[in-house]
Amino acid sequence: MLGAGLLAIALSSVDGLPKTLDTLLTTVIAVVAVVFFAEYLVRLWAAPESGHFASLSDGMARLRWALSANGLIGLLAVFPVVAITFGSMHANHEAAPVFCLFWILKLSIHAPAMSTLARVIANERATLASVVIIFIMILVSAATIAHMLERESQPKTFGNIPEALWWAVVTLTTTGYGDVVPQTVGGRMVGSVVMVSGILVLALMTGILATGFAEEERRREYLRVWDQVTRVPMFAELGTVTLSEIVGKLRVRHYPPRIVVVRRDEPGDSMFFISEGEVEVRLPHGAVALSQGGFFGEMALLDRLPRSATVVTTQPTTLLVLYASDFYEVAANIPSLVEAVEREARRRRAENRGEAAKVETS
Ligand code: CMP
Numbered sequence: 001m002l003g004a005g006l007l008a009i010a011l012s013s014v015d016g017l018p019k020t021l022d023t024l025l026t027t028v029i030a031v032v033a034v035v036f037f038a039e040y041l042v043r044l045w046a047a048p049e050s051g052h053f054a055s056l057s058d059g060m061a062r063l064r065w066a067l068s069a070n071g072l073i074g075l076l077a078v079f080p081v082v083a084i085t086f087g088s089m090h091a092n093h094e095a096a097p098v099f100c101l102f103w104i105l106k107l108s109i110h111a112p113a114m115s116t117l118a119r120v121i122a123n124e125r126a127t128l129a130s131v132v133i134i135f136i137m138i139l140v141s142a143a144t145i146a147h148m149l150e151r152e153s154q155p156k157t158f159g160n161i162p163e164a165l166w167w168a169v170v171t172l173t174t175t176g177y178g179d180v181v182p183q184t185v186g187g188r189m190v191g192s193v194v195m196v197s198g199i200l201v202l203a204l205m206t207g208i209l210a211t212g213f214a215e216e217e218r219r220r221e222y223l224r225v226w227d228q229v230t231r232v233p234m235f236a237e238l239g240t241v242t243l244s245e246i247v248g249k250l251r252v253r254h255y256p257p258r259i260v261v262v263r264r265d266e267p268g269d270s271m272f273f274i275s276e277g278e279v280e281v282r283l284p285h286g287a288v289a290l291s292q293g294g295f296f297g298e299m300a301l302l303d304r305l306p307r308s309a310t311v312v313t314t315q316p317t318t319l320l321v322l323y324a325s326d327f328y329e330v331a332a333n334i335p336s337l338v339e340a341v342e343r344e345a346r347r348r349r350a351e352n353r354g355e356a357a358k359v360e361t362s
Helices: 002-012 019-049 056-068 071-088 087-110 112-123 125-150 161-172 183-229 240-247 300-304 323-334 336-359
Strands: 250-255 258-262 270-276 278-283 284-289 310-313 319-324
Touching: 002 019, 002 087, 019 056, 019 087, 056 071, 056 183, 071 087, 112 125, 112 183, 125 161, 125 183, 125 323, 161 183, 183 240, 183 250, 183 270, 183 319, 270 300, 270 323, 300 323, 300 336, 319 323, 323 336
Parallel strands: none
Antiparallel strands: 250 319, 258 310, 270 319, 278 284, 278 310
16 A cells, blocks of 8 residues: 555656546545555554553553654654645645655554664664764864865865865765865875775674674574473473573474474474474374474484474464574583483384384284
8 A cells, every 4th residue: 555655656746647647646645645544543543452551541542652653653644635635636746745755654663674773773872883983083084184185276165174074975975976076186095095984984884783683683583482482391490591591592483284394204404392383293103293392303313314204283383493403512511401302202212113013913
């Protein structure tokens, strides 16, 4: 809906469109605006249901939502309805680019990356501030030196430091419009140093943000795993220190029903703990169901043999995956956990052998 609205606004800014297309685009903009208006009213009405305002009365919850960033952005997105209702067709055309700005803000509400970015910037603020200070230092020094070197030959563009700053910003960000160019040898040498510094500073900034994003994602995954680990009883018996060690090695995976997680005779590189849902272990002699708290895939890792059975989810299932290299590390560091796994694997092997023998004799 938002995409259609933005596209219609962009196209409607083209001059000389045929009348029918113009009317169609205006209609699309109007429809999108009315849908946003309805969405705003529904969200306002449903505000008391939100966990954030649980302790407030209905009226206060709605007021607090209306004054929150989401509420204000929602309200801005509704403005086009007012323009469409009360404005003339011509006025709508004039206002369309403003709708575009309001609507693009709506994207920020629904993009989870925005909140991650805000958190990354908050976490890395000290490092980012150092880079910004370096950036400003280079900028001001470059503008000052360029002003001193170029003011004689180009008094219009380098006559004072604020004017030279424009050249410094364009050069340091490696944009290079080419509207202002140093002419003296000294000025060009400063320009070269500023360009290379610009690349280094931007690379530094990119590196800090990329590391921040990766770190944030790792932290979230850790919390996700921690939440799921508490549902598996065999982990609950471990102490907090041991638990935090294993949590760092587990990965959360969500599966819909009827998905083959491991296939018989294929090599195994991981084992799985069931934190929610249920799986079916399909063995030659029949099927066994494993539910929350159970585990599978351990035999291939312990015996270093191909998978002994096919395991399929029977309902939406959340699994905690432990990769082979981490499994062997856990075996060395947390023997009590792996002993419990080994005990169950021995029982399963014996059961499978017994069932296989029964099939042979019958
Ligand atoms: P693996 O052989 O790696 O892959 C298939 C898995 O099915 C196996 O490890 C066990 O975790 C599980 N499995 C095999 N036999 C049984 C059984 N009798 N009961 C429950 N689970 C089993």
